[in-house]
Amino acid sequence: MYKDNQLLSHLFYQPIQIVKLNEMLSDIGTQSTHPFMVIVYEGYLECTLQGRHVQLSPNSVMLLDDTDDFHLLETCESKGIVIQYRVYGCKTDRLLQDAILIEQCSYRLMNLAKEVEKEANAEGNNPFRLQKLFGELLEVLYSHLRDNKQQQEGLWIDKVLHYINLYFREELTREQMAEKAQVSPEHFSRTFHKHTGYTYSEYLTLLRIRESQKRLLFSMPKLDELAQEVGYNEGTYLSRKFKELVGVSPTAYYQKSKRVLALNTNHTACLLALGITPVLGVYSPFLESIEPVSTSQKLKGYEYGIYEYGIASNYQEITAACPDVIINYSGGNEKQSLLSVAPIFELPCRQLSWREQFGLIANIVDRQEVCKSWLQQYDEQIAQCNDILDQQIGARGTAIVWEIGSHQAYCLNSSHGRGSHILYEDLGFSRPDAIVTRNIEQTGYLTVDIEDIAHYPADYIFVTALPTKDFGKERLLTVLHSEKWQSLTAVQKKQVYFMNQYEIFYGYDPLSTATQLQKLMEVLTS
Structure with missing residues (x-):
C-alpha cells in the first residue's frame, strides 16, 4: 500500500507519432527529439547506428533513445511502422531506454504493432484504446527483453563459473573475467553476486579453501606447498583464510575425525561397511534393513540415489549437520549449491569400480585397515564360491x-x-x-x-x-x-x-x- 503523501514511482510512455516506414523514416534522424522504435513486419531495412552498419530483418524491433547517430541507408521494400513517444517519470529501469535491436519477435508483438498502426490511422480514433494497445505492446516487449537479459546473463555467468572452477589456482582478476564475459567490471560484479551470493574475491577464496580441505583429506603437506597448489603465494596467508572460513587451522582439520555426508546409497553403504554412520546419508530399504537409522540421519526425497525434491528441501538439515566433507558422484548439480557448506569429494560415476570407490572413501575417513580386511574376507568368500561352482557346473x-x-x-x-x-x-x-x-x-x-x-x-x-x-x-x-x-x-x-x-x-x-x-x-x- 502506498501513502497519500507518496508519489508512485513508475514510467509512463505516450505515443506522439505513428507512421509507416516509407513515409517518415528517412527524416526522423534529424527531426526527432524524442525516442522512437522501428518495427519491421516484412522485408529488410539497412541503416547505420553509432557508425555501425545494422540490418533489420522481418519481425524485428529497434529501440533508439538517442537519434543523433542514426542514418537510414535503404528500406529494401520493407513494411512496418515508426513510433515516436514521450517518457514520463524516473528512468530507474533502462531496458526500454537503451538503443537495442531485438530480432525474431513473437507473433503477438507483431500483431499488437499492426493493431496500434490500425488504431492510429482510424477516423475518430479512441485515444484511450490507442494508449491501451501501445501499453500492451510495451509490456510484451519488456517481458521479452527481461527474459532475454536473464538468459544472456545466465549464459555468460555459467561459462565464467565453469572457467573459474577449472582455473581458480591461477591468478584470475575480476577484470580478466569481465573481459571474458564481454561486460564491464561493474556489471560483472553485480551479476556475479546476484547469481552466486558471493563477491568475486570471496568466491575465489571459497574455491581455494575447499580444494585445500580436499587435499588435507589424504595428507598433510607443508603449508607453503599447499598454498602454491591452490593458488596462494605462501602458507601463512592460506592458514589465515582457511581458519576464517573453516573455523580451524589446516593442521587441526587434517587431524580431526571427519563428519561425512553421503549423497547416494552406494557411498552410504561404503561408510557403513567401514563402521561409520554418516551424519546424513541416503538409505535404500535394503540398507535400512542392515543398519536402521533415525529420520534425522536420512536425507529426504531420495530413492535409490535419485534426488526427487532438490537440495533446497534438505539444505537446512545439511547445514545443521555441519559436515566436514560431502561425498557424491561427479557430474551432479549439487556441487555449486553446497559449496558454501563443505568440500564435495566427487568420485567418477562409472570410471571406478566399487572396490576403488570403497578404498578412496576408506582413505577419507582413515579406515584403510578396515577396508583391507573387508575386501580380504570378500575375496576369500569368492574363492570358496568358485570352488563350489567348479565342482557343480565346471x-x-x-x-x-x-x-x-x-x-x-x-x-x-x-x-x-x-x-x-x-x-x-x-x-x-x-x-x-x-x-x-x-x-x-x-x-x-x-x-x-x-x-x-x-x-x-x-x-x-x-x-x-x-x-x-x-x-x-x-x-x-x-x-x-x-x-x-x-x-x-x-x-x-x-x-x-x-x-x-x-x-x-x-x-x-x-x-x-x-x-x-x-x-x-x-x-x-x-
Missing part, C-alpha cells in the same frame, strides 16, 4: 543380466552392477557375443524393447527386476511363451533365474555386493 560359459521395466529392458555390464560385476569379474562368467558386439563394455548397458530380450542368447540368464505395471507384465509373458524364447539354450537347460530383488541388486557397493553374491550362489547351486 566351465562357466556366458551370462547375461536383465533388469526389465514396464516399457523397456536393460542389459547391465560390470560398471552398472546389478550382479553383473560379480558374474564377470569374480565368478568367471563371460559376456555373450550378442552384447559384446553392441559395445556394452564401453557404454555400460543396453536398452532394448522387452520383446527383444529373446534375441540375446546366453548360457545363463539372470533377471534381477520385473515389470511393476500390468501392461509390462503382459508384454513379458508374451515373450516368455514365444517360440524364440523357448528355443534358448538357457531356457531349455533351466538356467534362467527370475530373482526380482531390485532393492538388493540396485546397489554397487560392498554391502550390496556381498548380498548379491549370496543370492547368485543360491540360484546357481540350487
Whole structure:
C-alpha cells in the first residue's frame, strides 16, 4: 500500500507519432527529439547506428533513445511502422531506454504493432484504446527483453563459473573475467553476486579453501606447498583464510575425525561397511534393513540415489549437520549449491569400480585397515564360491543380466552392477557375443524393447527386476511363451533365474555386493 503523501514511482510512455516506414523514416534522424522504435513486419531495412552498419530483418524491433547517430541507408521494400513517444517519470529501469535491436519477435508483438498502426490511422480514433494497445505492446516487449537479459546473463555467468572452477589456482582478476564475459567490471560484479551470493574475491577464496580441505583429506603437506597448489603465494596467508572460513587451522582439520555426508546409497553403504554412520546419508530399504537409522540421519526425497525434491528441501538439515566433507558422484548439480557448506569429494560415476570407490572413501575417513580386511574376507568368500561352482557346473560359459521395466529392458555390464560385476569379474562368467558386439563394455548397458530380450542368447540368464505395471507384465509373458524364447539354450537347460530383488541388486557397493553374491550362489547351486 502506498501513502497519500507518496508519489508512485513508475514510467509512463505516450505515443506522439505513428507512421509507416516509407513515409517518415528517412527524416526522423534529424527531426526527432524524442525516442522512437522501428518495427519491421516484412522485408529488410539497412541503416547505420553509432557508425555501425545494422540490418533489420522481418519481425524485428529497434529501440533508439538517442537519434543523433542514426542514418537510414535503404528500406529494401520493407513494411512496418515508426513510433515516436514521450517518457514520463524516473528512468530507474533502462531496458526500454537503451538503443537495442531485438530480432525474431513473437507473433503477438507483431500483431499488437499492426493493431496500434490500425488504431492510429482510424477516423475518430479512441485515444484511450490507442494508449491501451501501445501499453500492451510495451509490456510484451519488456517481458521479452527481461527474459532475454536473464538468459544472456545466465549464459555468460555459467561459462565464467565453469572457467573459474577449472582455473581458480591461477591468478584470475575480476577484470580478466569481465573481459571474458564481454561486460564491464561493474556489471560483472553485480551479476556475479546476484547469481552466486558471493563477491568475486570471496568466491575465489571459497574455491581455494575447499580444494585445500580436499587435499588435507589424504595428507598433510607443508603449508607453503599447499598454498602454491591452490593458488596462494605462501602458507601463512592460506592458514589465515582457511581458519576464517573453516573455523580451524589446516593442521587441526587434517587431524580431526571427519563428519561425512553421503549423497547416494552406494557411498552410504561404503561408510557403513567401514563402521561409520554418516551424519546424513541416503538409505535404500535394503540398507535400512542392515543398519536402521533415525529420520534425522536420512536425507529426504531420495530413492535409490535419485534426488526427487532438490537440495533446497534438505539444505537446512545439511547445514545443521555441519559436515566436514560431502561425498557424491561427479557430474551432479549439487556441487555449486553446497559449496558454501563443505568440500564435495566427487568420485567418477562409472570410471571406478566399487572396490576403488570403497578404498578412496576408506582413505577419507582413515579406515584403510578396515577396508583391507573387508575386501580380504570378500575375496576369500569368492574363492570358496568358485570352488563350489567348479565342482557343480565346471566351465562357466556366458551370462547375461536383465533388469526389465514396464516399457523397456536393460542389459547391465560390470560398471552398472546389478550382479553383473560379480558374474564377470569374480565368478568367471563371460559376456555373450550378442552384447559384446553392441559395445556394452564401453557404454555400460543396453536398452532394448522387452520383446527383444529373446534375441540375446546366453548360457545363463539372470533377471534381477520385473515389470511393476500390468501392461509390462503382459508384454513379458508374451515373450516368455514365444517360440524364440523357448528355443534358448538357457531356457531349455533351466538356467534362467527370475530373482526380482531390485532393492538388493540396485546397489554397487560392498554391502550390496556381498548380498548379491549370496543370492547368485543360491540360484546357481540350487
